[in-house]
Amino acid sequence: MSVPLVSFHGGQGKGAINNVVAFTAGGGTYDLLSTATLSGVVHPLRELRKFLFDPAGAHLYVANGSKELNQVLRFSPPVESGKQWRYEGVFATKNLAHPFDAVFGFGGDLFVSSQDKSWVTRYPLQGAGGDVFAKGFEGVRGLAFDGSHLYVADSQAGRVRRCDQGGEEVDHVKVSKPVHLLYEPARRWLLIGSEADDSVLAWSPAKPSDPPTKVVSGDKAAIDHTAGLALLPKSATTAALYVVSRVGRQVLSFPLDFSSGRPVWTPTTRTVVLHEKQLSDEPEFVGVQGGLYG
Secondary structure, eight states: OOOEEEEEOOSSSTTOOOSOEEEOTTSOEEESBOSGGGTTOSSOOOSEEEEEEOTTSSOEEEEEOOTTTOEEEEEEOOSTTOOSBEEEEEEEOTTOSSEEEEEEOGGGOEEEEETTTTEEEEEOSSSOOOEEEEOOOSSEEEEEEOSSOEEEEETTTTEEEEEOTTSOEEEEEEOSSEEEEEEETTTTEEEEEETTTTEEEEEOTTSTTSOOEEEEOSTTTOOSSEEEEEEEEOSSSEEEEEEEETTTTEEEEEEEEOTTSSOEEOSSOOEEEEOTTTOSSOEEEEEETTSEEO
């Protein structure tokens, strides 16, 4: 059974969770990030947002989203049979202001969105970095990469921009309040989480003039503020779409069928993977072992 990994709003309030939590098949939980290895470090873990493993599995990168910290931290794999990833150091701080999402993009570099500057910065995994890659957004949020373009959710502008390797906009798709993005490489669909009507839409970059279509929406979806997305393959033509219901404090799963070539929610049922009694804080990003997440 897959293990959901979740980051939370965090902070200092009652019930705040400032770690990435793994939820095991048996109902147990553990913190993915070792706080013991942070002993003596002046900064805490606070308001964690996107977390992602590099392609080789050699490091785990975590956005420390607090406005006072503005960092991307790097962790090393657990020792032997341990579960917790060990703190290695601060990977990035330059040109970060309230970091939100992060994704590997052109040249294998890490791209990070900053909410308070509405720009995207670029960090090579080896050597110095932190130059502004793309700017001019009104309310930058989620990121995705398809191998040739970087996608940026501009929530306040109501669109998702597609940028080339120079950071210039190639085209865009109109979506009301896009927040989270996930690119599905097998069939080349961009999944877009919207807070406008708490839905998830799909858009084909191969047909940029076609408008996005709603995949998951309505009363049956019962999403309360769409947040993190993840995709867990089930077969050659099916997958489970994980969606964070942020204010509802749930992680939901929706069965998708790709047999027609496009993602279809069928049957129109949902599964509550994690419920509000398991989550004392608002979840932000979700990952699933063995799956894709944005």
